[in-house]
Amino acid sequence: MNALLPAPATIAALVKIGLLVGGLMTAAAYLVLVERWMAAWVQDRKGPNRVGIPLTKIRLFGLGQPLADGLKIILKEDFTPKHVDKVLYTAAPLVILAASLAIFAAIPFGSVLPPLGIPGLPDPVPFLVAPALDVGVLWVFALSSIAVYGVLLGGWASNNKYGFLGGLRSSAQLVAYEIPLGLGLLGVVLAAGSLKLDRIINIQAETGTWFAFAQPLGFIVFLVASFAEAARLPFDLPEAEQELVGGYHTEYSGIKLLLFLVAEFLHMVTAAFLIVIMFLGGWHLWGVTGSSQEVTWIGALVRFGVLSAKILGVILFFMLVRWSWPRFRFDQLMNLAWKVMLPLGLVNLVTVAAVEEFRPQLVAALGGSTAGWVAVLIPWGVFFLGWIAAGLLTPSGTDNTPILTRGPLDSEHELRDLVVADPIGDRGGRTLVEA
Amino acid sequence: MSLAAAFPPPGLLLAGAVAAAAASLWLMLPGNALGGDRRVRWIGAALGIAALAGLALSGRRLGGLGEEGVFLVVSGVAVVSAAATIVSRSPVYAAIWFALALAGVAGVLLVLGAQFLGVATIVVYAGAILVMFLFVLMLAQPAGLAPYDRVSNEPLLSTLAGAVLLGLLTVSIGRLSGEPPACCQVPSRTAAVAGGTTDAAPAAADPGDPFATDHVARLGAELFGRHLLAVEAAGVLLLVALVGSIAMVSRGASVEDASADGRAPA
Numbered sequence: 001m002n003a004l005l006p007a008p009a010t011i012a013a014l015v016k017i018g019l020l021v022g023g024l025m026t027a028a029a030y031l032v033l034v035e036r037w038m039a040a041w042v043q044d045r046k047g048p049n050r051v052g053i054p055l056t057k058i059r060l061f062g063l064g065q066p067l068a069d070g071l072k073i074i075l076k077e078d079f080t081p082k083h084v085d086k087v088l089y090t091a092a093p094l095v096i097l098a099a100s101l102a103i104f105a106a107i108p109f110g111s112v113l114p115p116l117g118i119p120g121l122p123d124p125v126p127f128l129v130a131p132a133l134d135v136g137v138l139w140v141f142a143l144s145s146i147a148v149y150g151v152l153l154g155g156w157a158s159n160n161k162y163g164f165l166g167g168l169r170s171s172a173q174l175v176a177y178e179i180p181l182g183l184g185l186l187g188v189v190l191a192a193g194s195l196k197l198d199r200i201i202n203i204q205a206e207t208g209t210w211f212a213f214a215q216p217l218g219f220i221v222f223l224v225a226s227f228a229e230a231a232r233l234p235f236d237l238p239e240a241e242q243e244l245v246g247g248y249h250t251e252y253s254g255i256k257l258l259l260f261l262v263a264e265f266l267h268m269v270t271a272a273f274l275i276v277i278m279f280l281g282g283w284h285l286w287g288v289t290g291s292s293q294e295v296t297w298i299g300a301l302v303r304f305g306v307l308s309a310k311i312l313g314v315i316l317f318f319m320l321v322r323w324s325w326p327r328f329r330f331d332q333l334m335n336l337a338w339k340v341m342l343p344l345g346l347v348n349l350v351t352v353a354a355v356e357e358f359r360p361q362l363v364a365a366l367g368g369s370t371a372g373w374v375a376v377l378i379p380w381g382v383f384f385l386g387w388i389a390a391g392l393l394t395p396s397g398t399d400n401t402p403i404l405t406r407g408p409l410d411s412e413h414e415l416r417d418l419v420v421a422d423p424i425g426d427r428g429g430r431t432l433v434e435a
Numbered sequence: 436m437s438l439a440a441a442f443p444p445p446g447l448l449l450a451g452a453v454a455a456a457a458a459s460l461w462l463m464l465p466g467n468a469l470g471g472d473r474r475v476r477w478i479g480a481a482l483g484i485a486a487l488a489g490l491a492l493s494g495r496r497l498g499g500l501g502e503e504g505v506f507l508v509v510s511g512v513a514v515v516s517a518a519a520t521i522v523s524r525s526p527v528y529a530a531i532w533f534a535l536a537l538a539g540v541a542g543v544l545l546v547l548g549a550q551f552l553g554v555a556t557i558v559v560y561a562g563a564i565l566v567m568f569l570f571v572l573m574l575a576q577p578a579g580l581a582p583y584d585r586v587s588n589e590p591l592l593s594t595l596a597g598a599v600l601l602g603l604l605t606v607s608i609g610r611l612s613g614e615p616p617a618c619c620q621v622p623s624r625t626a627a628v629a630g631g632t633t634d635a636a637p638a639a640a641d642p643g644d645p646f647a648t649d650h651v652a653r654l655g656a657e658l659f660g661r662h663l664l665a666v667e668a669a670g671v672l673l674l675v676a677l678v679g680s681i682a683m684v685s686r687g688a689s690v691e692d693a694s695a696d697g698r699a700p701a
Contacts, residue, residue: 133550134550134551138558141558141562142558143557145557145562145563145566149569152569164573178562
């Protein structure tokens with residue numbers, strides 16, 4: 001009878017989805033403004049500060065800028081070049097935006113609301129769209145790997161060399177950095193014993209030890225990998241303006257370009273959410289928010305505020321980094337992923353596993369608080385050892401000497417490699433060696 | 436129970452749907468005897484829609500309206516995209532359709548409560564393997580289609596084999612999945628259906644429901660308890676494959692070096 005009426009839990013989920021999507025879109029628009037202010041501050045200029053309320057002289061520090069930007073880009077001509085593959089060209093921005101929004105189904109954006117007393121709703125109402133999803137971390141991981149399709153298809157369907165190169169670079173980069181990202185996640189999942197992001201926050205709140213302190217190596221690996229996954233500087237090779245015009249969205253304009261740009265921004269916001277939730281304690285702050293699941297309205301708001309402030313802090317860090325480091329070269333990028341971050345991530349995982357395995361024995365031998373300190377200090381020791389090893393071995397160092405200044409034998413060898421690598425140009429190559 | 440009694444397995448409908456599915460696939464496959472006329476493909480698509488409707492009608496009901504609707508949508512996406520994967524002529528489009536089919540399968544698994552399997556399908560297949568496929572396809576074919584992409588080998592035989600397999604599997608699984616014997620009934624599921632919480636979401640609301648919580652813990656306990664040997668064997672196999680591929684790559688390089696030394700004039 002009432003099967004046709006949506007259940008209260010369905011309505012609650014829809015309300016949360018509406019709040020989240022609206023909030024994220026607005027936040028993305030205003031974060032663009034913040035990013036421009038940050039750029040202006042770093043470069044010692046004023047930045048956007050004029051647009052206020054239209055038809056008046058009120059400037060409001062430029063707070064009208066996102067609205068004006070959005071209107072401008074929406075009203076621009078949505079030009080589709082003749083040479084593109086129309087279906088995939090249109091699908092690519094939709095895929096990337098849908099994937100980056102769907103990620104937030106599993107991401108808690110606060111703690112819990114106090115009981116509302118509506119029948120059919122769970123009793124403290126969680127700030128989470130899909131509270132029954134037991135595999136939240138994996139869900140985030142899966143959908144962030146779907147985002148590659150948007151980039152790859154956009155680059156390919158554009159039928160443009162720059163776009164194609166950007167798409168290829170991006171897919172190679174994203175696939176490579178998924179591995180350290182996953183290793184960083186695994187350390188936290190192992191220590192928390194759950195794949196649910198809200199449970200991971202609760203455990204950090206209960207123990208009072210954020211995972212950034214308990215697993216410094218995993219934190220650094222995850223931080224670097226999430227910069228790369230969000231394609232932010234110094235990892236923005238997919239759309240390196242100086243080399244590729246715009247990378248995979250070179251041929252896009254108007255609202256489709258806007259979708260790409262918003263999706264990119266959402267990747268950064270997702271990365272900030274994950275860093276805060278998994279490593280920086282989520283809504284937990286010592287002395288301000290407790291760890292209990294029974295909260296008042298004020299407590300719920302304070303937790304929401306703490307989480308938002310932390311996320312804003314991480315986003316500001318992302319923006320500051322953008323203006324502080326130059327871009328990597330592609331071989332350096334790959335070396336960093338495979339030769340530095342992958343081993344460090346494995347070391348972190350082994351350390352965490354060992355500490356968690358022997359924690360009961362530690363507690364039995366040393367007592368609770370001493371054991372807690374030891375369990376934090378061991379990973380820090382491993383952290384410093386790991387970075388010293390990475391620095392001493394310098395596997396990411398590359399030989400930048402020009403080929404001409406190397407020995408004659410070296411250059412001959414290189415020409416031979418050319419012959420082998422290029423069977424069609426075989427004759428030309430051989431004459432080159434003979435000459 | 437009453438729903439299952441109201442819809443007995445209608446053998447005739449099932450047979451007709453399977454035959455229509457086979458005919459539609461054959462009509463749409465590239466390289467069949469009819470020569471890829473556009474109108475023929477449209478007829479094939481219409482037959483395919485009819486076949487899907489027949490299969491959906493001859494199947495058993497799942498329970499609630501919401502669950503049933505979501506299941507039909509995601510499984511329809513999976514089946515249609517799987518068919519489109521084999522009938523599309525561009526390899527890049529085939530790969531994209533395959534990705535959509537995987538998304539549909541993941542959706543079916545999520546609806547049925549196998550969360551880990553559903554998400555793992557996306558992570559492993561769509562997120563890693565298929566991206567590699569796309570990468571290679573896009574690199575390998577910058578200029579148009581190769582001739583071997585425009586034909587399919589033995590379209591008639593393969594559609595017939597597929598239809599027979601589909602019919603046999605549907606019938607045998609349909610026979611198996613009558614009322615489960617008393618030993619293996621899952622109490623909470625039947626209780627939830629009987630209690631009228633038929634929407635997919637309310638199961639989420641009940642933390643006591645074993646279908647809603649700790650899927651991963653239960654799966655892990657099962658894998659590392661009863662199936663420990665198989666998991667370890669699979670892990671060793673993967674390690675061997677990894678070492679083997681690295682060994683092949685490094686040996687290939689040294690062989691190339693040697694041949695280059697032999698070929699190059701002194």
